[in-house]
Amino acid sequence: MGRKVFRASRYLYNASDPMWKAKSLGIGGDAGVRGALLAGFLMLAGWFPFTPERCVAQATAKAPAAGGVNVPAAPAQTTNLGGKNLLVKSQKAPVMINGRPYVRPTPKEQFKGYLQDTYGLPALAETAARASYAQYLDKPDAWGQDWPGFGQRFGSASATTVIDGNVRYGMEMLFKEDMRYIPCHGCSKKRKIENALLAEITARHDTNGHRFFTLTPTVSDMSGPMIANSVWVPDHTAIDGFIGSRLIFATRIGGHLFTEFVLERRHHDPKLSDEQQR
Numbered sequence: 001m002g003r004k005v006f007r008a009s010r011y012l013y014n015a016s017d018p019m020w021k022a023k024s025l026g027i028g029g030d031a032g033v034r035g036a037l038l039a040g041f042l043m044l045a046g047w048f049p050f051t052p053e054r055c056v057a058q059a060t061a062k063a064p065a066a067g068g069v070n071v072p073a074a075p076a077q078t079t080n081l082g083g084k085n086l087l088v089k090s091q092k093a094p095v096m097i098n099g100r101p102y103v104r105p106t107p108k109e110q111f112k113g114y115l116q117d118t119y120g121l122p123a124l125a126e127t128a129a130r131a132s133y134a135q136y137l138d139k140p141d142a143w144g145q146d147w148p149g150f151g152q153r154f155g156s157a158s159a160t161t162v163i164d165g166n167v168r169y170g171m172e173m174l175f176k177e178d179m180r181y182i183p184c185h186g187c188s189k190k191r192k193i194e195n196a197l198l199a200e201i202t203a204r205h206d207t208n209g210h211r212f213f214t215l216t217p218t219v220s221d222m223s224g225p226m227i228a229n230s231v232w233v234p235d236h237t238a239i240d241g242f243i244g245s246r247l248i249f250a251t252r253i254g255g256h257l258f259t260e261f262v263l264e265r266r267h268h269d270p271k272l273s274d275e276q277q278r
């Protein structure tokens with residue numbers, strides 16, 4: 001292509017020159033130099049549409065979609081950091097559960113939750129409450145109502161808490177559930193009570209935090225009392241433990257309500273709309 005442009009330029013340039021024939025035979029150097037310069041200019045002008053920059057721009061242009069309609073590309077999101085514009089990838093908005101972003105816990109976080117729920121201060125408070133209630137009712141009466149009797153009741157209640165916690169954690173990992181209690185921040189009183197009650201019959205399975213019915217809380221809360229009344233509580237059977245498991249439910253729900261109406265009040269969260277309270 002370059003040769004053709006060069007020859008055409010020489011003919012166009014020297015067509016009106018009377019000495020063209022002589023110059024074409026090698027006579028006269030000035031005209032030849034001018035012709036070479038003009039030919040080079042035309043070559044550059046001819047190659048300009050095919051420069052790498054323009055080729056890249058054309059190659060990256062959005063091809064028309066079916067039907068001849070151009071689909072605009074998504075706008076790039078940039079952020080200015082220290083005078084430099086940096087490309088930022090668009091991210092999904094976090095799922096909000098009870099006024100807080102929901103992130104599914106890792107196995108390590110679930111293990112920490114198991115330790116807190118079984119051996120931490122909440123578990124100790126629930127155990128002491130059950131032992132004190134049994135001491136007040138003098139059940140079982142074979143232990144008496146003195147300090148040794150309270151010690152036996154507290155020890156039995158502690159063993160029950162440990163059994164419940166291990167069964168709950170085992171079923172949580174087996175069925176890939178999220179059994180954490182998530183307080184309702186900024187919710188109405190009715191919604192807080194509902195949240196506390198649902199925590200004992202539901203679990204969160206998906207990454208979106210939606211609740212599903214589960215038997216894990218029920219089975220785990222019944223396991224401890226039934227084993228305790230079958231093994232070391234005098235003159236009691238598994239049926240007595242099944243009936244006594246209602247005290248486990250009551251103390252757990254009471255702990256949730258304490259969290260909702262006492263511990264969470266210090267955050268002073270703004271009230272959520274009805275759509276946000278889920």
